[in-house]
Amino acid sequence: MSEAPVLYLIVCAAPPAQRIGELADLLTADGWRVCVTATPIAATWLDRDALADRTGHPVRAEWRHPGDPEPHPPADAAAVVPATFNTLNKWAAGASDTLALGVLNEMLGAGLPIHVFPRVNAALSAHPAYGPNLRRLREAGVVVHDGDVLRSPDEMTPSRWAVVVDALRAARPDA
Template sequence: MTTLYLLGSAAPPVLEIASVIEGAQKRGYDVCLGLTPSAARWLEPQLTDLEQLTGHPVRSEYKAPTGADVWPRADVALFAPATFNSLNSWALGLTSSFVVGFAAEAIGKGIPLVTMPCVNAAYAQHRALDRSIAELRGMGVSVLYGPDGFEPNQPGERRPEGYPWHLALDAVARRTA
């Protein structure tokens, strides 16, 4: 079975993570869920259920140096939703959160990475976003942003069709084929 690290930051689509896990499991993935600290706070009432669903602890913090690894080795990682802050931190190598730290290190380890931003149109106007996306793509990360991925919506607005999780899982399948 292929191990998928599903990493999420605090954007509204993270609230749909249980159905994403189920969809990935139907595709044959063993899913390990990692969250930014803010995303973990948002999902706190569901964390026990998410651990039961995945069969693994949900991680949002770095382990202690002497601590055992509680997840199997990743075959592929999907960082979605990836916020403006997470994308910029990752591209700059600022690894203050576990999920950004894992994603940054995974580049050097050769673990296939897919990310799909979740930013509104106001954030999309900031030049740092385009630089960060270009930087991540230059390091081999599949960034699903634009016509074949996530397209920004207006601040406070959600698209009726929702966040395109299916595109993210399709990209993961391509990276592991």
């Protein structure tokens, strides 16, 4: 029997990040090996040790040193949950100033499936750069989901996470 496919879960600093362990558990139960990479600010919101215990892989937020082994197995797919205005715009521009962006840029260049679940407020969604940058990511093959999926943390019920799990199930190589 082969090992479960690997999902890189990229976590940005928006309120649903505070409950990302729940999503990691659901994704693991759904047949993924989950490897979490957080943006620098999101990493400060997470109990990285507890999340590493849940997933069996270290939570990454910093670049590794030259010569250090890669701590995560190669990815089969990625999900950006929650995806913020800052990360989405920088990613669309090709910036790699954080590990999370570097990972996303490499995965995009490799043609791996990437799903994005934005958590962007109405004012930022109306910014003139946002729409064209989402279009640029979609044209590159990124699946950008409806921003209403992720609401405030008290609204992150199991049914909300189920929408994410269901969408990613279709991206799983063994699906």
